[in-house]
Amino acid sequence: MRTLPPFRADHVGSLLRPPALLQAREDFKEGRIGAEALREIEDQAIKDAVRMQEEVGLKSATDGEFRRSAWHMDFIYAIGGIGQAPGNIKVQFRNEKGLIEWTPAALHIGERLHLKDTIFGDHFTFLKEQVNTATPKLTIPSPNMVHYRGGPASIDKAVYPDIEEFWTDLAAVYAEEVRRLGELGCTYLQFDDTSLAYLNDPAQRAAIAERGEDADHLHLRYIKQINAAVANKPEGMAITTHMCRGNFRSSWAASGGYDFVAEALFSELAVDGFFLEYDDERSGGFEPLRFVPKDKMVVLGLVTTKRGELESKDMLKRRIEEASKYIDVDQLCLSGQCGFSSTVEGNALTQEEQIAKLRLIIETAEEVWG
Template sequence: MTQRTAPPFRADHVGSLLRPQRLLDARAARAAGRLDDDALRAVEDECVTQVVRQQAEAGLQSATDGEFRRTSWHMDFIYQLGGVQRTDEQLQVHFHNAEGDLDFTAAGLRIDEPITLPRTIFEEAFSFLQAQVDGLTPKLTIPSPSMVHYRGGAASIDRSVYPDLDVFWADLAAAYASQVAAVAELGCTYLQLDDTSLAYLNDPAERARMTALGEDADHQHERYIRTINAALADRPPGLRVTTHLCRGNYRSSWAASGSYDFVAEALFGGLDVDGFFLEYDDERSGGFEPLRFVPPGKQVVLGLVTTKSPQLEDVDDLKRRIDEASRYVPLDQLSLSPQCGFSSTVEGNALTPEEQFAKLRLVVRTAEQVWG
């Protein structure tokens, strides 16, 4: 076994990183009117430059900008799609952790015009990242098309605009296809579609919630997979695309549970991506048996290292779990990463930047021992 030269890499990570205190302070100053946009951007630039260097020092082959310019992993993108409007409605997602429960509250969305892509989203952010990497592969993370629907369901779609929901799905796929083509034109060779919906739907409680909203919860994942495939159908051959699935990541808390069994056959056998980043850091994710549906040629990045706590995993335990997974998918198709981002929202998880990079170095060290 050798290191991979194309994404996803043997040692990889999902994307978001803890925001430096200096960046958080600058954002607070901008919100209070003490900094203008240019001054905030200058701080962002300096922080991105530093975190790219830190990813290289950790031994990673790819680098993201840590999503430092975003408030959340998905809504900063979704609100830039044409036809999507932010609303005053407050949507709540219930999260859980060892200490109890907490709620994530965010503005809702409304689709009141046809879905379009007015401009390439995150173009400036990716171009800056691209200019900072030195020998690393720059990786762009965006929410999958599924998240545009899953956030509010069909109730968020103005039926006078889309009396036929098939047209909505076609427009959504077309907008994403334009984004994919545009970032490839920028030189992006590593694109990740982040998707909580395809993991949440493994949870019977989530399927019940979707059914209560009037959705076909038993087949919703199949619609999402078809839409993603349509968005990726014409991607250039030089662009590698992965997807990341998790069950919620907010301030070291989670929102859903359940093994991948419910979506596994349709997802692994039918989604046209090059690799799957899968959450596997605790018992909520179930066993490795669903990996038997992964076909040859697809990579599985095992998210065995948790981002939800600072406790450092044991290398031998990680190697044992990789060996267990290799009973269902060949070792050469496996890689290793943390189970999610370290800061899916600006608040971040409950660990320090030093503990974060210790986790990333652990991923690299373990991958070297397993794959060479």
């Protein structure tokens, strides 16, 4: 078993919010409780979540993203220079019943990007204080999500008449964030990034082209941005990236294997490991894994977090064996395909089913890798 992240049995990050926390968020929104009371309830929920992760046997523990409303927007809005704008971003998701929409507030870049306080620094510090046996893991959105989610229309041209200055400032903000997190003791950081998976979908590339961008080469820019953010990462910090095709209330937004981005992504992205969604046919086959260098790890997201039914161990083992035709089995790990609750609403499964999924990942990994 591995002693450094990513671990043989790992997980993406977000966890289902307990009912008491959901109620507290609603009470805070309606003015029935204050910020201090909400914080106390969040603290207790995180303590319980860390205890659960360690008790089931995970080597990494997150705070479940319990202090956030969504996996990425809370972070993005906290970057200096980015504010909420009138109107909403509309993202369509699909499930077996049809379409649903997620509509966060729009964003506007109205001044030069800069880092004020360390974003989620207090979140990580509290998490670090709670762990006993697990490595505390912080998840943040990739820098690419700032651009992919808002698009060129969100950037004030009076602030950034030259788009290259935007990219330079964005990279600097993330590089400083990574440096500061290292000073806080963070040794396991994950960049969550749907854009690099979405760009495999021809429909997504068409939408990017419609807004006037080079959809066929945008992934190359995005790889460059992550590399700039991690170029001077602190010694001893493992950085992974997680890619999926959307995860909102058990629904998805994009389809397509990793083929379109694979060669550049796997051979050039300067991270230590890749968390890859692979829970159904929308993710394609394992052939793109042939581009992964020998010194990188791949965490196969074979266990779905979108529903509660448990996969069979035999099926998981067969799929790991199939993947090992294209990449050494010693470079592989196992996880859920995404988080259990990318937004506060969560996916359509119970707390008990969530724990059963985590146990399945751990037991299968032990049987495969010893």
